[in-house]
Amino acid sequence: MSWRVVHVTNIDQLSLHLDNLQVKRGDEELKIPLSDIFSLIIEDLTCKLTSRLIVELSKHNILVILCGQDHLPEAQIIPVSGHFGQHKRMLQQLNWSEDNQQVLWQKIIRQKIYNQSRVMERSHIEQARVNRLFNLMTEVEDWDIHNAEAQAAKIYFNSFFDETYHRGDRDRIENAALNYGYAVLHAAIGRTIVAKGLLPNVGVFHRGERNPFNLASDLIEPLRPVIDAYVLESPPEDYLTKEYRVKLINLLHATVLIGGKKQTVIRAIDMFISSLINYFDANGDENLLKLPSAEKMVVHEL
Known part of the structure; x- marks a missing residue:
């Protein structure tokens, strides 16, 4: 069962690398297996997300929360189909x-x-x-x-x-x-x-x-x-x-x-x-x- 809660702030880009969330800031890079992630909370309004990553986050039923300038959640991404039945x-x-x-x-x-x-x-x-x-x-x-x-x-x-x-x-x-x-x-x-x-x-x-x-x-x-x-x-x-x-x-x-x-x-x-x-x-x-x-x-x- 997924368990990791990822909090994003002051990041340049989030993208997909194989089955991992790839986090980039300047020359720094971090990869987190999608299978470990329960939720992704994004507070950086300048952070770029690739469409490919968004699709894979949805496929993995990962909760994605987008926050506004006041840091409070404004929107979330959920899959269109989350269950086989x-x-x-x-x-x-x-x-x-x-x-x-x-x-x-x-x-x-x-x-x-x-x-x-x-x-x-x-x-x-x-x-x-x-x-x-x-x-x-x-x-x-x-x-x-x-x-x-x-x-x-x-x-x-x-x-x-x-x-x-x-x-x-x-x-x-x-x-x-x-x-x-x-x-x-x-x-x-x-x-x-x-x-x-x-x-x-x-x-x-x-x-x-x-x-x-x-x-x-x-x-x-x-x-x-x-x-x-x-x-x-x-x-x-x-x-x-x-x-x-x-x-x-x-x-x-x-x-x-x-x-x-x-x-x-x-x-x-x-x-x-x-x-x-x-x-x-x-x-x-x-x-x-x-x-x-x-x-x-x-x-x-x-």
Whole structure:
């Protein structure tokens, strides 16, 4: 399984050499086997990419993220066909049972709230606030109609910041860091969704007409606390420095618990999506679902 995350800045050209990514800067040259690469994140707006390389990156299901001047991901390249049984898988997805989707969404939100509570415990937040999240987790209903997710989020973020904090405040560097980490994670999930032959724009809960990755927007929820934990425990001192961005990217190698074992986030995404497919194929057998847990999560040894 591919594992390497390549971050590109201050580079002259990226090209293909045999089955390797060839990186050039002046007279310097580096080659990385394509089979090792999970994702390629390009922050250099002057870097040249050859068309031949782009085609091979797509064939290898390598996630390619292009960033703008603010360093935040602006675009990504995904393959047109990522799975040998894509047509069959897509037809099955379009016929997923509404009841099974509802159960899945309920479990996703419960797991997200649980993982948020674990992040709070890591930071020694007062137990009364942690208990409020545990209570909300048990109260998540069909499609979360009473919005326990939003209630939990308010308690969660207000436990770390003052009452004036708002996730939409773009002037706060903590939000910039969270948004960057979420964007990389969201793209990684989208890449794996396509590689599994699923339609990324057909979500379970998220159904935005302008969102090409509704399903990724669903599946990111229980994994957001991985990004949260790092940003809260190692807050940025300046706006998205290169060093800090690299650390956020490397959170794809953080470890979480899934299926009773510790796995990297990259591997957990793969297992999570595979279990989701098995769940629907078995007409909603909940025993087949494997959701990532923040229990025993490791985000610093990167």
